[in-house]
Amino acid sequence: MSVAALSLSTAVLILIASAAMSYGLLLLLRPLLLRYALALPNARSSHKIPTPQGAGIGVIAATVAISALAALALDGIANGTLWIVLTATIGIAIVGAVDDIRPVPVLPRLLLQAAAVAAILIAIPADARVVPMLPFWPERLLLGLGAVWFVNLTNFMDGIDWITAAETVPVTAFIALFGVFGATSPTEAVVALALCGAMIGFAPLNRPVAKMFLGDVGSLAIGLLMAWMLVELAGRGHLAAAILLPLYYLADATLTLLRRLSRGETIWIAHRTHFYQRATQNGFSVMETVTRIFAVNVVLGLLALATMIWAGLDAQIVALACGVALVTWLLFIFNRGRASAS
Template structure:
């Protein structure tokens, strides 16, 4: 690892200078995220660093056909970076590289039937190779994910006793870390296809090596968990582009990392979030080595629900504000809704989807509760009983949830009554399950502590899935930037109503940066994630510190004299003053615009 790290640190500046001297620079464009010219060909330094690292450590972990495949992909990527390559040539080269992996004795689901393992190997190697290439969309992401995934695979290799594979993965991690020094935001060099294709290819083969050393569950789940971030992004982009009727192979700024930035995260925050997710899934993969099969499947079910919720949120909430997709996002939503209505329950397809998610959560929660109760694997006799009663537990709980109306309504607008209903439904379901099991199996069938733990895990899991959309939407709204920067006068219910109105209507072009309140006790408090910055008398300093452009006053919450005083303070601070007027008016509405000027340019009425 140390050799590859030092080699990358030394080679990258050299390659960067040569690239700029030869004009190998990536210029900004509509389908690119960066806004400045950046040197290409960084992959040459990465591959050189890996080669030097392996020259010292030896190449015994991978037979020579694998290195031939990596060389072919490096040549493909370099040619594509320099002159461009036709899509069919790319696919052909990747097929040949995967054939080399199979020839070397690596395959997905080793020991399984040939008719399944060979197609799965092509799907895995080609898929991961391209997935890592696709996430190379913001500075530092591909290199960070490579370093984390390679590090996780190295630890897994050591745990499985495959030290040769660990050496290869450490060399890969070292090269990625050394390159990352020059690739973190703002990047001065990009790796290009000659780097990302090779990194993805070697990671996919390394995952197959780990898979071959574990049991059936480890073999299936561990490689997927290690490469969870690239797999999630590729799946997400593929599904959303198909629904929009757009080519999957086109470039664009509709990847997961782009959507996170458009929802309010900075480029560095998106990088940290996705890198953290990669590390978390790597930790799950490592811990799976010591999990029993049933617990590993339960954890996988909970993670599947989690990533599905996040993916659906990003698809439905993030796309409309992304460059290049806003005009087709409504079409995607319409196609998705029509597809689900046709094949998944008609107009009630959302309820059907919620029921299927609960099926996974309920089953996983019962298993997790049993493992928590015994501090590890339950006794063999209890494990047999747990497997026997699990279908009945799932069916009974879902029936109780249906009776309580958990599959009615729109949960993204849920509040305290829904929380109470969920807790009651979950508690009732647990009691019914316990009574049924005691009746059928006897008093020793289910320990009360398992009942309590099951209720807690089930309630938290289902509540998390239900309220995730609301939490994600509120977080995105609180961190969204753009438009005029405004202060809201008052932190009482009228001010909070105005705050929510502005967040729910981004087309008004306002970003709330703080609240004003006469009550000094509230200064420093946070309401809906927004801080009470001070009193109206502090307005000049607050406006200067936070680049405020407007102050909006809830019309019904203040007297006429107070409105006049605030308007004068706004004028002294050099910012606009507007009023928010939540009123009920008889139809027809005379004004079609939410903003109306009073004709003097000093006051406006903002109405919901």
């Protein structure tokens, strides 16, 4: 079964089912999270009132359940890769859930994340090569390190209302769309649609001012799923698209990490120095900030789509250059504040 054979009605059904399940679960979970998983404001947080965290439980439960049900209902989807990826997702979500309630020390947390990443790399076919000039195992090691970083940066970037939805919805929507060009498998398309729908179901409850936060249970698992899909995309020869889709997140988180390292700061301690956090400190409202991030992510998705339509090296270089310029502009605007946007 090709992704193109995944009809529009089927795709819409997966989206709606996942959104409805996610939203319904979150309504049921909210009283429990209010009692046991309340995030209290502190000097480093962006919220001002106690807010329940752990909404990722509903988002990931809906993603896993709808992915599994769709796989069983559609020919050619239920395979070893899917079950490995969903199991790893559940595993890292459990790590995040524990960390939401009682913080897990850094080293055990990283080791458990690395185990989940190793599982998704095992699930990726051996002939899926991102950097073919490297020997297989050094390449896989580099991909593993990159995926662990992506899992953590997704967690680090989940610092204001709606930002993870503004990232995840465009990325997963475009990954599902790329199936028309054979760039994603039916398995990836189904999981992308399920995750996209689950985040849409979460969005009304996370709209500023949020009634619920994802928590580590959600952000870590979302990072893992997106890392898997992006590595698969790059492994099919679409490296430019795999870089473009998450480029804002990659740039904001990585530049912030390098800046903090240069200052000798403890990088795993919560802070408020990401570019999107600076934006809210420099005159932009949360809605203005996430709207700009969402718009940039949509344009990045269109640039990634352009590399599918015009597959030559020149087109990929032009698309990457445009993406870098766009993200650089947004980071500059966020860093300088509202005056620079006028």
